[in-house]
Amino acid sequence: MNDMAEALRIAVTLVLSGDGDLWEIVLLSLRVSLSATALACLIGMPLGALLATQRFAGRGAAIVCINALMGLPPVVVGLMVYLALSRSGPLGTFGLLYTPAAMIIAQTILIAPIVAALSRQVLEALHLEYDEQFRSLGLGRVAAIRALLWDGRFALMTVGLAGFGRAIAEVGAVIVVGGNIDHLTRVMTTAIALETSKGDLALALALGLVLMVLALVVNAAVHGVRNSEGQLAHA
Amino acid sequence: MTFRALTLALALCCASATSADTPSILVQSTTSTANSGLYDNLLPRFTEATGIAVNVVAVGTGQAIRNAQNCDADVLLVHAKSAEEAFVAAGYGVSRQDLMYNDFVIVGPADDPAGVAGLTDAGAALSRIAEAEALFASRGDDSGTHKKERALWEGTGADPDAASGDWYRETGSGMGATLNAAVGMGAYTLTDRATWLSFGNKGDVAVLVEHDPALFNQYGVILVSPDRCPDVKEEDGMAFIDWLTGRDGQSAIAEFTIDGTQVFFPNAPE
């Protein structure tokens, strides 16, 4: 209980003091997780749209696989990416291990299945509604998918947020491929893990509170975009 | 949406180019040195003297050695002498040098159910803990500390593995997480003194057993072999090792204190 109050006090002090290290960590967290979310959306949403609209052999198996991949443990993703990017691994020559780029790659792999699976769900409902109309208008596949993605954009924003939430909150993947290196790859979650391991629970909790505020700000920003585009009116 | 996402991704990815302009080396290290704050003290001095930045990945000794075997390090700084020697013998490292030492201590709940307080024989203390079936938290992660703990059990004749999950609790985690678990459960555990001193969540756990020569904890430093790993920054890595084992590094280690207590004792050969 004491720790809670102390954590709150530290969190407020940290934020108000404009602590340089904290901001560095916060910005890196945002950069890594937002990049990963953007990349995962670029991969996952068209993939979800394909699965939602096209009928092909193996589609059912593909859907089951992607749904199952949603449950990938972050540390497993981290290990796979570590093995690939390790200097002795197949992609070692790029020298990406222990850089933010490696963390972006790992988080992208972690959340792309989530984005794809949820997008498929959202777009399939929309596709059922629009399909005959689009065929009536003689729309091609690509045009139809583009229209679906656009009309599903508000639901897809929530999908993106779900991916972002998982990315910003995970520690298992980034700590393995990023190494939690001070001033280079330390993000909010790995900093929290570090402070916990140092037994500085109040500081760890304070960082956790800052992380929650961060997630809140991102969600509120997206919510703002939705409302300004009149989501209610289009429901 | 897609277009905006694309632009955002590109912008962020382009911005992610790391500071490749300043030379830097990668050190795989044990958590105890990192968590104690030793590096915060040493590294700025080294960087100031040489212009080389040092990136430290702090993991358990076992994992640090494995990462170095994968060539994901220029320098290895750990505390498990026989594993380090095996690492060098297998050709992964160039040569191992003693760097510094400190000691392990057995910490445990203040009410001390096994009655080990004040003992200076770690083996005897572990025997009593096993006899009393008092909770003992083990790292269980193949770290340097874990290896030391296993070696201590060897000498007692007790078989903690038979009690695994009962009174012998293997956390499979780092020293900090294991200490948090020990504090939470009221268990005994083996920890290096530096981590213990800088640990912030001691609860009612205290140092009970210390000053046994068997608790000696030697740290070594190794350059990863450039023959085996062509990407190793041999020159910069060697500069770091030379600095650490030289006069400046050794005195910096000696000057580092936690709450006024010296925690690492330099002992690199002249």
Added chain:
Amino acid sequence: MRDFIETGRREAPRLTLSDLSVEIGGRVLLDRVEMAVPRQGITTILGPNGAGKSLLLRAIHGLIPHAGRIDWGQGAAPRQALVFQKPVLLRRSVAANMAFVLGRDHARSHALLAEMGLQDRADQPARRLSGGEQQRLALARALATDPELLLLDEPTASLDPASAAMIEAVLRRVAARGTTILMVTHDIAQARRIADHAMVMCRGRIAEAGAAMRILAAPATPVARDFLEGRLVP
């Protein structure tokens, strides 16, 4: 049994269905339909709920697989549009729904919206329109594709009398320009007002087809008679 509509003029029909059947999940929903739709004028399809009217329009439109033949007279299928019984509108503004079909032809979009009395709704989200307004927008969008064959599934079902009259006027104008209109309606009075030809459907078959005036005044088959007199239970 071949139920050809008497066309008055000797002109090839817009389309001829022969032996058209649709079976879904083991149920025969359209049963060997034979019919011809004249090129000129408005043809209405009447029939009880579940008769297969909507299904017939969708089969003609090529949206569902079917057995049998659809013959388009000379050449390929004409440009055609279908306004669904439940209008499908995009989650965009009224104007954007028009632009989806028309591209940047704002003048045309404006003219069509005006024709449907929707000119001051252009910026409103389409799915916030009233049911009747949505139906009118769906019709405007269908007209925007310049169809040679316009398939309408109860286009005035939820319109108030004035709007229905407005739509009827539009349909007459469109038909006069040479577009073939095939529409389903439950409004027998409306069929009397605007239909040139009529057919009565029941249980996946065409019960009777012919000139609207004749059928609506004096149906020849018992099924059509029962339906028009309000006695037919589906």
